[in-house]
Amino acid sequence: MEKKQDMLPKGVLHAMLGGKKFSLQRYEPGGDVGYFVQHYWVVRWDLRGQAPYSQTVLAHPNVNLVFEEGATGIFGVALSTSSHLLAGQGHVFGVKFKPGGFYPFWQKPVSQLYGTVTTLEEVFQVETAPLEAEMLAMPEDAQMVRRIEAFLGERLPERDPNVKRVSELVGLIQADRTVLKVEDASRLSGMSIRTMQRLFDRYVGVSPKSVIQRYRLHEAAQMIDQGAVSDWLDLSIALGYYDHSHFIRDFRAIVGVSPQEYRQTQTL
Structure with a gap:
């Protein structure tokens, strides 16, 4: 599992401050999945005893599949910026599809997802809650990467x-x-x-x-x-x-x- 440079990427606003509040790791996809996926990402934070922190992001033109407790979904490109409140201790796992890479799974104009969130049920015909619980219970990034690679690998569309x-x-x-x-x-x-x-x-x-x-x-x-x-x-x-x-x-x-x-x- 190859890790990308872990500095905060462009689009994370006020990144110098954000880098003190949370960590971001990114991992390269393997095999045929890499035709559709740009990378996987994991955000972790531990703000126990500290005030919650709101991080604002200027969206990239990518669809993301995000596993977050109680908020898992497939996120279309955001309207402009989006803010995420980090509190206590936690982590989020995401799949960042390449620009254009989600369309073969979706088979509808991706503009229909602009500024919206859709469910795993609608796209992949699987129940969200059990997969969310399984993914977020894994303690290691590598385990989550392997699990989602297998999940996507079983559902890969033809290359477009x-x-x-x-x-x-x-x-x-x-x-x-x-x-x-x-x-x-x-x-x-x-x-x-x-x-x-x-x-x-x-x-x-x-x-x-x-x-x-x-x-x-x-x-x-x-x-x-x-x-x-x-x-x-x-x-x-x-x-x-x-x-x-x-x-x-x-x-x-x-x-x-x-x-x-x-x-x-x-x-x-």
Whole structure:
């Protein structure tokens, strides 16, 4: 079982503080499951004797299967940010599907899951409660990984070439800071805008424009968290924005506050 780097990933807002409250481990999928799954993740926390902690996440364009006591389900891409209250001691296990990787299991436009949660019964025709109890009773990450790999391995759909196509395009958008518009992604991929929009609706669950915004703002939040921003105009340019006001507008629309307000909460 190969473990990914365990630093908090982009999208975890105020990650420097969050890293003191909980741990995150990620594990690579094996075999044929890896065609559909990006990685497995485990969050653990022990806040006994401390105040509860609310962690906010700026969503990635991925569907997640999450095992959490009393809240297990399949989570579509969140609307913008989502907050998770950590209290006492506990852990959560998740399966992060590749962008497009959940569609072959679901066989419906993934946009139908946008901002919603669905059950294991609906997708996999298994009872949620017994599997949740079995998974969360396992003391070791490796045991949970093996169990879910077996679960998914028994239910693997046929490989859909669009999964690879969409996942690679989302990866290009994530890596290239100059991609700020759907036209930029279309130029990179050689795919027409209309084709891209249809594929993203069916396979990813959100529009190409939404994916582009999220990844650029992931980088912005990470740089602010790391104290690497001395000038907002420089940050805008570093992320490929030609219009400083456009960057501020995007940040506020998705994160909920301006970049300056976000930085100020670091010291609260």
